[in-house]
Amino acid sequence: MKTLAAAALAAVTLATASQAGPSVTIYTRDLGFVRESRMLDVRSARDTVRLEDVSTGLDFSSVRLAPATGRVARLAWRWDVASGDALIERAVGQRVRVLSRGDRVAEGMLVAADGAWLVLRGDDGSIRSQARGTVEEVSLANPGRTLSLKPAIEAVLEGAKGATRADLSYLTSGLSWSAEHTLVRTGENTATWGTIVQVVNSTGRGYTDARLQLVAGEPSRTTPPAPKMEYAMMTRVSADAAGGAPGEMTEQAFADYHLYTLAGEVTLRDRETQSLTMYDPRPVTVKPRYLYRGGDARGVQSQLIVVNSAKEGAGAPLPAGRVRFFEPDASKQLQFTGETNIGHTAVDEKLTLEVGTAFDLAAERAIKSDKRISDREREYTTEIKLRNRKTTAVTIVVEEPLGGDITVTAQSHPSLRKDANTLQWSIDVPAGKEVVLTYTARQRW
Numbered sequence: 001m002k003t004l005a006a007a008a009l010a011a012v013t014l015a016t017a018s019q020a021g022p023s024v025t026i027y028t029r030d031l032g033f034v035r036e037s038r039m040l041d042v043r044s045a046r047d048t049v050r051l052e053d054v055s056t057g058l059d060f061s062s063v064r065l066a067p068a069t070g071r072v073a074r075l076a077w078r079w080d081v082a083s084g085d086a087l088i089e090r091a092v093g094q095r096v097r098v099l100s101r102g103d104r105v106a107e108g109m110l111v112a113a114d115g116a117w118l119v120l121r122g123d124d125g126s127i128r129s130q131a132r133g134t135v136e137e138v139s140l141a142n143p144g145r146t147l148s149l150k151p152a153i154e155a156v157l158e159g160a161k162g163a164t165r166a167d168l169s170y171l172t173s174g175l176s177w178s179a180e181h182t183l184v185r186t187g188e189n190t191a192t193w194g195t196i197v198q199v200v201n202s203t204g205r206g207y208t209d210a211r212l213q214l215v216a217g218e219p220s221r222t223t224p225p226a227p228k229m230e231y232a233m234m235t236r237v238s239a240d241a242a243g244g245a246p247g248e249m250t251e252q253a254f255a256d257y258h259l260y261t262l263a264g265e266v267t268l269r270d271r272e273t274q275s276l277t278m279y280d281p282r283p284v285t286v287k288p289r290y291l292y293r294g295g296d297a298r299g300v301q302s303q304l305i306v307v308n309s310a311k312e313g314a315g316a317p318l319p320a321g322r323v324r325f326f327e328p329d330a331s332k333q334l335q336f337t338g339e340t341n342i343g344h345t346a347v348d349e350k351l352t353l354e355v356g357t358a359f360d361l362a363a364e365r366a367i368k369s370d371k372r373i374s375d376r377e378r379e380y381t382t383e384i385k386l387r388n389r390k391t392t393a394v395t396i397v398v399e400e401p402l403g404g405d406i407t408v409t410a411q412s413h414p415s416l417r418k419d420a421n422t423l424q425w426s427i428d429v430p431a432g433k434e435v436v437l438t439y440t441a442r443q444r445w
Contacts, residue, residue, distance in 0.1 A: 030175070032173075035168070036169075037168070050152045065167070065168050074154075075156075091140050108123060195314070199273070213260065215257050285311075302357065323342055362385075381440045396429055399418065408423070425437060
């Protein structure tokens with residue numbers, strides 16, 4: 001196989017291209033948009049140039065190449081060794097040498113190949129089949145002068161000659177980003193909020209000194225046509241914990257999405273995950289809240305309410321992602337207290353953040369009576385016991401799901417309709433005490 005690689009590399013005589021610093025826009029779901037400038041060495045009025053150093057996940061249908069002079073007469077996607085199967089498929093009709101278990105060697109022209117068998121025609125005209133499972137090595141005696149060992153775009157240019165600059169753009173898989181938010185409690189109603197982004201590059205190439213932009217939103221896409229040869233790559237991901245950005249990202253509304261632009265330039269190495277700063281920690285106001293959803297086996301949930309305003313919150317559009325919570329213990333050491341996910345959150349929107357299950361608060365729910373009034377009506381009574389083992393009083397919000405046409409006929413505490421399917425109570429529970437909520441309702445269907 002070394003002979004094959006050496007021969008193929010020596011045979012490549014097409015003009016090559018050099019690359020300038022690219023612009024890379026990354027979307028949240030395995031999609032990137034790459035724009036870069038290439039210098040093309042065109043040697044005749046009609047010449048073929050090869051643009052290597054492109055993504056392995058390139059969507060060829062999206063490729064656009066615009067030379068400063070001349071015109072593009074033809075574009076092609078080449079990657080003859082995208083996989084071992086692709087290489088063997090390319091070798092059909094060529095002379096090969098097959099090494100099998102037990103050091104058995106067969107030579108001849110490869111007539112056919114599939115997932116189970118190789119079919120060879122010997123020099124004497126005989127035909128023999130070889131089980132793929134027994135094959136250890138396939139060598140091409142004469143691999144061909146234009147075998148493409150790297151993913152490449154081939155362009156036929158007309159009317160250009162000499163050094164010509166061209167703008168190249170394409171969509172690609174293998175690029176994605178996600179937001180990681182951190183909320184650190186600094187008091188009962190105060191905290192700091194910071195955001196980093198994790199950028200993943202598994203495109204098979206690096207992007208040096210790139211201008212990086214991130215889009216928060218979900219652009220609609222049809223299924224793109226895949227290149228003829230697919231490439232499966234095991235990526236070894238390494239994490240770069242230090243933010244590579246010289247400053248915070250700037251944000252702007254873009255179409256129906258939000259666009260974040262990194263200050264300065266960044267290098268996105270292949271098969272790497274790295275963290276970049278979006279927002280440095282900034283003070284926010286939090287409102288603790290306790291919630292018991294009727295029938296929730298976890299018990300009473302601890303929540304934090306944050307209004308994403310300029311006065312009380314981050315004051316900037318927050319991309320969807322994970323929020324991790326930290327709080328100092330008695331020795332002022334930060335401890336992890338929970339995590340949740342948020343969706344894309346605009347300025348002035350309210351966030352209700354699930355932190356975890358409250359240890360010192362308990363809830364018990366029971367149906368005390370349930371009787372049928374008629375074929376289409378029933379009456380039932382629910383009892384919910386709320387206990388507070390904290391040293392301070394708390395307010396627990398209780399939410400009960402409703403099904404069908406519900407009328408509350410009696411209740412121990414006043415309620416409100418959160419929505420058409422939910423009743424809600426706010427119950428004050430003193431320290432060390434138990435409060436019992438009961439209500440009776442009629443259900444019609």
